[in-house]
Amino acid sequence: MLDNSLDNRPGGAAVPLEAAAPARTGGRFKTFFRKFRKQRLAFAATCFILLLLLVAVFGPLLTPYNPDTPDYDALMQGPSAAHWAGTDEYGRDILSRLIDGTRLTLAVSLSAVFIAAVLGTMLGLLSGYYGGWLDRIIMRGSDVLFSFPDLLLAIGIVAILGPGLSNVVIAVAVFGTPSFARIIRSVTLSVKETLFVEATRSMGAKDSRIIWRHIFPETVSSIIVNVSMRIGGAILAAASLSFLGMGAKTTEPDWGAMLSMGRDYLSIAPHIVYFPGLTIFLAVLAFNIFGDGLRDALDPKIKS
Amino acid sequence: MNETPLIEVRGLKKSFAIKKGFLGRTRYLNAVDGISFAIRKGETFSLVGESGCGKSTTGRLVTRLLEPNAGEVRFEGRDISHMSHNQMRPLRKDMQMVFQDPYASLNPRMKVKDLVAEPVLIHTKLSAKERDKLACELLETVGLNSMHAERYAHEFSGGQRQRIGIARALSVRPSLIVADEPVSALDVSIQSQVLNLLQDLQEEYGLTYLFISHDLSVVEHISDRIGVMYLGALVETADKDTLYDNPLHPYTQALLSSVPVPDPTLARERIILKGDLPSPVDPPSGCRFHTRCPSCMEICKQHAPAFREVEPGHEVACHLYDEEMMKLAR
Numbered sequence: 309m310l311d312n313s314l315d316n317r318p319g320g321a322a323v324p325l326e327a328a329a330p331a332r333t334g335g336r337f338k339t340f341f342r343k344f345r346k347q348r349l350a351f352a353a354t355c356f357i358l359l360l361l362l363v364a365v366f367g368p369l370l371t372p373y374n375p376d377t378p379d380y381d382a383l384m385q386g387p388s389a390a391h392w393a394g395t396d397e398y399g400r401d402i403l404s405r406l407i408d409g410t411r412l413t414l415a416v417s418l419s420a421v422f423i424a425a426v427l428g429t430m431l432g433l434l435s436g437y438y439g440g441w442l443d444r445i446i447m448r449g450s451d452v453l454f455s456f457p458d459l460l461l462a463i464g465i466v467a468i469l470g471p472g473l474s475n476v477v478i479a480v481a482v483f484g485t486p487s488f489a490r491i492i493r494s495v496t497l498s499v500k501e502t503l504f505v506e507a508t509r510s511m512g513a514k515d516s517r518i519i520w521r522h523i524f525p526e527t528v529s530s531i532i533v534n535v536s537m538r539i540g541g542a543i544l545a546a547a548s549l550s551f552l553g554m555g556a557k558t559t560e561p562d563w564g565a566m567l568s569m570g571r572d573y574l575s576i577a578p579h580i581v582y583f584p585g586l587t588i589f590l591a592v593l594a595f596n597i598f599g600d601g602l603r604d605a606l607d608p609k610i611k612s
Numbered sequence: 613m614n615e616t617p618l619i620e621v622r623g624l625k626k627s628f629a630i631k632k633g634f635l636g637r638t639r640y641l642n643a644v645d646g647i648s649f650a651i652r653k654g655e656t657f658s659l660v661g662e663s664g665c666g667k668s669t670t671g672r673l674v675t676r677l678l679e680p681n682a683g684e685v686r687f688e689g690r691d692i693s694h695m696s697h698n699q700m701r702p703l704r705k706d707m708q709m710v711f712q713d714p715y716a717s718l719n720p721r722m723k724v725k726d727l728v729a730e731p732v733l734i735h736t737k738l739s740a741k742e743r744d745k746l747a748c749e750l751l752e753t754v755g756l757n758s759m760h761a762e763r764y765a766h767e768f769s770g771g772q773r774q775r776i777g778i779a780r781a782l783s784v785r786p787s788l789i790v791a792d793e794p795v796s797a798l799d800v801s802i803q804s805q806v807l808n809l810l811q812d813l814q815e816e817y818g819l820t821y822l823f824i825s826h827d828l829s830v831v832e833h834i835s836d837r838i839g840v841m842y843l844g845a846l847v848e849t850a851d852k853d854t855l856y857d858n859p860l861h862p863y864t865q866a867l868l869s870s871v872p873v874p875d876p877t878l879a880r881e882r883i884i885l886k887g888d889l890p891s892p893v894d895p896p897s898g899c900r901f902h903t904r905c906p907s908c909m910e911i912c913k914q915h916a917p918a919f920r921e922v923e924p925g926h927e928v929a930c931h932l933y934d935e936e937m938m939k940l941a942r
Contacts, residue, residue, distance in 0.1 A: 503713055503716035503717040504717055504720075506677060507717045508719075510708065511708065511730060511784075512702070512703075512704030512731070513730070514701070522719055
């Protein structure tokens with residue numbers, strides 16, 4: 309019943325090329341960019357984040373005043389042409405301190421989220437791929453960490469480790485890890501069942517190869533989205549810890565520490581609190597909106 | 613004829629636990645329920661049956677992607693049925709698979725040359741350059757162009773992708789290829805191309821195939837021996853010609869009568885099976901085919917027929933061909 313004349317050589321007629329679709333390398337990224345740009349708010353947030361990053365990198369070049377030099381002739385002055393965001397209780401320029409603090413704040417929150425992402429991804433991949441007792445241990449551990457309110461857990465960790473920015477990074481990383489572990493575990497569970505993973509297994513590939521070469525690439529978009537969503541929370545948590553005196557030293561130009569210092573003068577010089585507060589608010593908002601936009605743009609189920 | 617078969621399967625069983633509801637008791641779906649067959653070197657053995665009869669599960673048991681609950685699988689005389697993942701790995705070089713869905717079985721993020729050479733990367737120490745060269749040769753062998761090597765799988769048609777899958781299976785020169793419905797997802801015209809390719813490769817490389825399909829016309833084209841499965845068990849195995857000329861089991865007869873014959877003048881009796889495939893969770897008592905069998909007897913409802921050889925190389929599980937049982941029935 310089958311027609312032998314169609315192709316009876318092993319070399320076969322070289323199959324024509326016309327079935328080939330246009331090259332995809334640009335395709336996926338272009339689609340993503342088109343979908344992302346359509347979300348105006350997320351696009352604006354991205355611009356603001358880029359601005360923050362530039363400020364963090366070039367901070368010292370941009371500050372109008374030395375952020376650490378007190379000026380006892382200009383104590384607690386409100387916003388003016390000379391000091392756009394006013395001065396604090398030592399007469400230091402608040403705008404300069406905010407600019408200088410950007411680097412610190414971003415460094416703390418980004419490194420905390422990065423550590424959480426690396427740890428959480430490893431745990432999630434192992435937990436999802438191997439299942440069994442390993443999965444149970446990792447997931448119950450995550451549940452325990454999840455059951456604490458974020459900040460309370462961070463306070464607890466810093467209380468054990470002692471105050472200081474590096475301990476804030478550890479604390480924020482610890483409470484960020486379970487969310488990565490859970491998300492990556494669920495992606496792993498679904499990718500593990502795909503046919504190409506089974507095919508790789510049938511070839512005789514080692515687990516490490518299956519996990520890193522075949523499963524991990526499928527989790528990357530989830531990792532990116534979760535990173536961007538967690539940064540806002542990490543900034544807030546780091547600022548809160550500093551505000552409570554558990555993070556940055558009060559001499560450091562950390563946004564949270566600035567809030568904390570300004571608190572005492574709230575009734576006479578509210579601008580000392582307003583500007584750091586506003587900056588934290590905008591930064592957190594921008595990262596959250598950015599994360600939302602990224603999620604929508606990377607989700608293939610949402611059509612542009 | 614007395615050489616050890618490449619693959620020998622004896623009393624293979626696999627069941628999957630299914631749980632209904634929150635406090636429901638666990639029940640077992642007997643996907644494969646005690647099947648035995650052997651495949652000689654260089655032979656094509658086909659498993660046919662309706663969807664859900666356990667043929668794909670059998671394929672995965674033979675390649676040990678699944679672990680059997682009972683029975684054994686012998687590959688080149690070695691029992692592999694309970695080997696660990698790590699013990700299996702070196703053996704997998706000799707048994708590769710071709711999958712039904714050429715869209716899902718190729719990682720969309722990998723270039724064709726990396727897809728094709730992945731088994732080589734896993735099993736040998738060839739350098740990247742040598743692997744690329746090998747991949748190009750393999751692509752030519754399966755009728756693609758070595759220019760295709762830098763592309764991604766999604767840029768190809770279904771038939772082309774299946775060729776990529778075959779090139780991949782071929783890359784480590786396995787002795788056995790388990791092809792799980794390799795042409796079911798393809799157009800009929802492409803099906804014949806791929807089947808011819810498989811046959812040519814078999815001649816060239818001395819391959820042994822375990823070919824899984826639901827389509828008897830496809831199976832007729834490629835097989836040496838055929839096993840017919842129904843509800844997790846083999847009901848008949850025979851040489852291709854014997855099976856097509858002289859099918860014994862009523863189920864095989866019904867299946868064969870459903871194959872279209874390209875001759876409108878030929879009048880045939882069409883056997884239509886009544887009812888649906890029973891659930892493999894609780895298979896019928898006695899002969900598992902009795903609920904749909906056109907020649908069902910009382911005894912079929914109580915006693916499961918043994919899988920017996922009725923003539924050399926022709927085995928069937930049916931009371932109709934068991935004289936003692938027939939005497940009892942009368």
